[in-house]
Amino acid sequence: MRSRSFFLIVFLYSSLYYNCLGGKTCSDEDKSCSTQALLTSAFSVPEGIYVYSTNAKYQGNLAAYGSTLEISGQNICRGEKLFSSLVNQFCPDVWALISTVSVALYNYNTSYSVPAGLPVYGPTGGILASNWDNFVVNGGTQLLQSLASAGLGTEDFWSYSAQGGGLAGNDCSQGTDKTSEFFGAIGSATTTNTDWLSQNGETTVSCDTSHRVLCICFTPDSSSQQAQ
Structure with a gap:
């Protein structure tokens, strides 16, 4: 079960990161491409x-x-x-x-x-x-x-x-x-x-x-x- 959760998190981050790269080039100043921003957006979508x-x-x-x-x-x-x-x-x-x-x-x-x-x-x-x-x-x-x-x-x-x-x-x-x-x-x-x-x-x-x-x-x- 733990390995499944780890795989899901890695997969989610990879998907979001790929989508981000698809639209622009990431940089340290690009907050929308940061790990924190990506994960926050994924878990804070309204019901x-x-x-x-x-x-x-x-x-x-x-x-x-x-x-x-x-x-x-x-x-x-x-x-x-x-x-x-x-x-x-x-x-x-x-x-x-x-x-x-x-x-x-x-x-x-x-x-x-x-x-x-x-x-x-x-x-x-x-x-x-x-x-x-x-x-x-x-x-x-x-x-x-x-x-x-x-x-x-x-x-x-x-x-x-x-x-x-x-x-x-x-x-x-x-x-x-x-x-x-x-x-x-x-x-x-x-x-x-x-x-x-x-x-x-x-x-x-x-x-x-x-x-x-x-x-x-x-x-x-x-x-x-x-x-x-």
């Missing part, structure tokens, strides 16, 4: 739900990577978590930010035990919404900042969602199609409007096009009912 983006882009057949569309999305997000800009690498649960026939985004609280009362952050800690409902269900609540402003890039992403977090009418045949014959709903990273999950009612693209996937990472709420 909440973190959103990060895949680096790779995927065609509309998102169900091709697991036994179900939900598990497939989870596999995609697990595979890209370490290589993302996510500061909170310790959050144990990850899911793709897509609506499915079985689990709509507005049901993530009950289906996946996503904490209902915690803030939603971008990958580096920029706050997007005060809680999950304000993030996806919205109502009349806009995002506090756009996904792009929170460090999630400007490109569109698969959502398969309608405004409010429900399943869109177009979901690439439940994530099984990658042809030009079917369509899937995409979200916008550059707006704070309540329809960011699918602008103007429902924005769609053909399933043979490639787009990234957004993921969430969090510590499950033990008081929530899990439907897994």
Whole structure:
């Protein structure tokens, strides 16, 4: 057990140090590259739900990577978590930010035990919404900042969602199609409007096009009912 803890600390420091070097050259005066600063930032991230983006882009057949569309999305997000800009690498649960026939985004609280009362952050800690409902269900609540402003890039992403977090009418045949014959709903990273999950009612693209996937990472709420 002690050796595992030592390995985790070394691995964490190495990852953070590598990310730091990737953006600039370290020096004695560069506090963000110091050991103390790196470890402090790793262990002082605020509690909440973190959103990060895949680096790779995927065609509309998102169900091709697991036994179900939900598990497939989870596999995609697990595979890209370490290589993302996510500061909170310790959050144990990850899911793709897509609506499915079985689990709509507005049901993530009950289906996946996503904490209902915690803030939603971008990958580096920029706050997007005060809680999950304000993030996806919205109502009349806009995002506090756009996904792009929170460090999630400007490109569109698969959502398969309608405004409010429900399943869109177009979901690439439940994530099984990658042809030009079917369509899937995409979200916008550059707006704070309540329809960011699918602008103007429902924005769609053909399933043979490639787009990234957004993921969430969090510590499950033990008081929530899990439907897994």
